[in-house]
Amino acid sequence: MINIPRGTQDILPEETKKWRYIESKLNELMELYNYQEIRTPIFESTELFARGVGGSTDVVQKEMYTFKDKGDRSITLRPEGTAAVVRSYIENKMQGLPNQPIKLYYTGPMFRYERKQKGRYRQFTQFGVEAIGAENPGIDAEVLAMAMHIYQSFGLKHLKLVINSIGDMHSRKEYNDALVKHFEPVIGDFCSDCQNRLHSNPMRILDCKVDKDKEAIKTAPQISDYLNEASKAYFDEVKQHLDDLGIPYVVDPNLVRGLDYYTHTAFELMMDNPNYDGAITTLCGGGRYNGLLELLDGPNQTGIGFALSIERLLLALNEEEIELDIDNEFDLFVVTMGDAADRYAIKLLNDLRKNGIKADKDYMSRKVKGQMKQADRLNANYTVVIGDQELENKNINIKNMQSGETEMIQLDGIVDYLKNKE
Template sequence: MNFKIPRGTQDILPGKVEHWQYVEDKARDICRRYNYKELRTPIFEQTELFMRGVGDTTDIVQKEMYTFEDRGGRSLTLRPEGTASAVRSYVENKLFGSPIQPTKLYYVGPMFRYERPQSGRMRQFVQFGVEALGSADPAIDAEVLALAMEFYRELGLKNLKLIINSLGDTESRNAHRQALISHFEPRISEFCSDCQARLEKNPLRILDCKKDKDHELMATAPAILDYLNEDSKAYFAKVQKLLNDMEIEFQVDPNLVRGLDYYNNTAFEIMIGGDGFGSITTLCGGGRYNGLVQEIGGPETPGIGFALSIERLLMALEVQNVTLPVNDQLDCYVIAMGEEAKVAASNISFKLRQAGLSTDQDYLDKKMKAQMKAADRFKASFVVIIGENELEKNVVVVKEMETGEQQEVSINDLTKFLQQKLIR
């Protein structure tokens, strides 16, 4: 029987995985600089967590979750996003009681959604996300947006567009909600069944509908910015001022609606322009969610965060021909000729690895010429050659592959010799 990988998943092979490691390391480094700490949560959670945390009117909950019953009859779901799990952990572990506030977290890990696979969109995908919990200061909104933008910029992406909007506080959202119901209700029968179901539950989600996006009522729908109260206007103005002070360019789009139910006040997306992206131009999305912690059983706590797809990021880097500075060179390749030399080669490799040098050797009894070709394929900086004659003299021949220069070095001095040569 031939087994094949499940649809919507991928194997990330050597040669490609190094790119993943590089961008994940970059994510961890920028979070270190912004003082966000890593959080690791289970890959599956109680289904109810996502129904309450993500929202039961969302496409994620209604159509895309991988849900199953365990042997105890409990309904569990592979996590479709990271925020609900992060907030659950925040509440369960009482991080709100820590003297260090706000609580600033990040995560990198696989998520699962049953979607139609396409370029940049997989059923198992990796998200990098951050969550800042415990502060209602507009400055932390600006910090989160700045972190996301700097992450992309430091990786070398161009033509980035930061799009922001305000969804307002509860009072503003309620006023907008009533306006949307009044706007859509007379002709709601012309919309898809999903939109009809959302009219009363969450009419804001109608604006995010892909099926009815070209309906004439979409273009004339009431804009949330027209319904912001004074507090919400002042909050949004402060966020914009902070971004301007940091010289981070942005555009205000009153039609921006995030797809999850828990957002309020600041909402944003980072998009990328140019040819080669098809219909997928959004790289990152997020916003403020001041009611989510209470929804999951915690105290009243403001929060803001974002999430982005590593797959989509790598696709954007490829489209823009950005070459990541991935070091896939081997420090040393050990070539042995003769049985006794092979025994010595294993010990030499062991010692070099102990000293922190990336080292490999032949395990297929190849001839000298074939071993040199192997060293070339590994992009080895140095080749260490040992045969019976060298073994008798307790030396090796070290060849620098870039210059072709070679010299005899005592086995006892080899590690120190290579370390000095490899100082970068």
């Protein structure tokens, strides 16, 4: 037997209903915020992610699915969405479009070769937004408010917004220099990954899962001490907007989000529920990237965005025991007796479906009792039983499966009857 690849999952019909509901709701929310959908290829040039995500990151060094195609080109299955969206923005010259900033969102599979954990897969579905072309604290606040709105719209209540500023490029460089100076004397005690990152991206040391409890990390310099006046003013405006919107937040100086392209605002949205013994789960994260477009040979434009895993959103909903408002109703199940009725039912179903009525029949040659059980399993609102007598008389009894009441109608009047019941 051939089994599913490790780190992937089959999403079976009962679960796909939840996925469709979530994706539909996300699309509706994006219309409210005037964000337009973009779809990029599942694979891109490896160079895009090496440059756009950062050569020092775990994503590039350890987690990408990379291969050579038949033209001997290095190709990578996309591990995240931002780099691909920015590539498309540059390639399609979106900076020249009249409506600025360009507000985009995407949903699609991403691929990372990492150890399987609860809510984390090697193929996962990411939803993300990118607002490109405006460096304005107001749009930073809009993006943070949107992230909060998304999770609240699904009924989640125990949410914690954590924010910080990484500052502009100058502030970030000053901070990186301070981290190098701080870690250099003790770097030999750290893991090999941290040793490799010391001079390429020292902020990543602060994210290390292996060395997170080391004293040097606890006493490391904080970015807030290295922000220049312009960066402090920008961050103060973002916080003021959040205060105006009534959105609570926590400033965490250790939140640095070490991807190479982040500047200014960085944030994570977490699930913080005391019923989980204080457990906090990161639901989504993102921030502002003021150097990414130029890094990818694009114009001097800025952007901000975030991404979330739909798998992790579903996990949060399950942990909160939130039931999605999914329409599981089924309009009509047709029970047949005899070959003539069976043939008629196939034509009837075709007419019903063309009129927007959800309908089905038995194809397993079950007895009437078995067909009625099937109608119950489908949560059918109505059933009809068609046999030789009904075909001859042109009349039929339609049964309301909730009340148990029956009503006689003309056989060719089923569509109109159900339409009037909507």
